[in-house]
Amino acid sequence: MNKSLKWALGMALTAPTLAACATPQEELEPWQQAAKTEVWEPVPKAVEAPVKGVPSDAVVLFDGTDLSAWESINGGPAAWTVSDDAVTVKPGTGNIRTKQSFCDVQLHMEWRAPAPEDGMEGQQRNNSGVFFQERYEIQVLDSYQNPTYPNGQAASVYKQTIPLVNATRPPGQWQEYDIVFTAPKFDGETLTTPGYVTVIHNGVVVQNHVEIQGTTEWIGAPKYKAHGCAPIQLQDHDNLVSFRNIWLREL
Known part of the structure; x- marks a missing residue:
């Protein structure tokens, strides 16, 4: 079997499996949809800001x-x-x-x-x-x-x-x-x-x-x-x- 035919057959066999794994956006829970736009890095460093005082990084x-x-x-x-x-x-x-x-x-x-x-x-x-x-x-x-x-x-x-x-x-x-x-x-x-x-x-x-x-x-x-x-x-x-x-x- 040549490489092109073998590749085509492989794709045909795995396509249904891939399709079955994909989850449409509308089927996601709201928290899952929201998580797609969450950015977790970089985390801002903590700065102390006392009332009428001087920030700790000043x-x-x-x-x-x-x-x-x-x-x-x-x-x-x-x-x-x-x-x-x-x-x-x-x-x-x-x-x-x-x-x-x-x-x-x-x-x-x-x-x-x-x-x-x-x-x-x-x-x-x-x-x-x-x-x-x-x-x-x-x-x-x-x-x-x-x-x-x-x-x-x-x-x-x-x-x-x-x-x-x-x-x-x-x-x-x-x-x-x-x-x-x-x-x-x-x-x-x-x-x-x-x-x-x-x-x-x-x-x-x-x-x-x-x-x-x-x-x-x-x-x-x-x-x-x-x-x-x-x-x-x-x-x-x-x-x-x-x-x-x-x-x-x-x-």
Whole structure:
């Protein structure tokens, strides 16, 4: 018997058996149908998330004790003032930045603007900012009943994207930022994917996965220039803005 005939005969003999073993979808029990779309791997690792605490997988950048995770952008130790579990800008000493570099992160930080001095308004009303990768700023500003250009108010992507709403509490109260930052991606010098950011201000979504148009510029249009992971900066804008409970999770 040649091989072709033998193969054909074998298939004819086994076909009924195979058909008998097949179970039509409609004959499966509901739990069997549901099981077909269950994925069991990979299993997410467990992370402790205490109420009003720091997740167990977070990098703590400031816990109220010291600035050991930070340095001055001018070189040397960060010179801001640490007191009462908070760090306050020391005007004239310059921005501070993390010693560690980061790419995609979830950042939590709390900040407080003091009561404004007489005549202080607009961008001068206790201004600061948090810069991701030392380039992309989320504005910190006392925007409580303080008119200014909306793409420069608190929680704006500075000079780029206006917040959906103004969730700023009165001065003297602590504000909360929870920010998800997705870093831009480059192939050599070419931008392949822009950056994106989501900002939750005092529990309110004010930036909903918005595209970052490029570097933060005070004058001129934003632009991208290739870079890798980089530190986070806090801005010295000559105002006594305070920060506390700063931590992040690398994504």
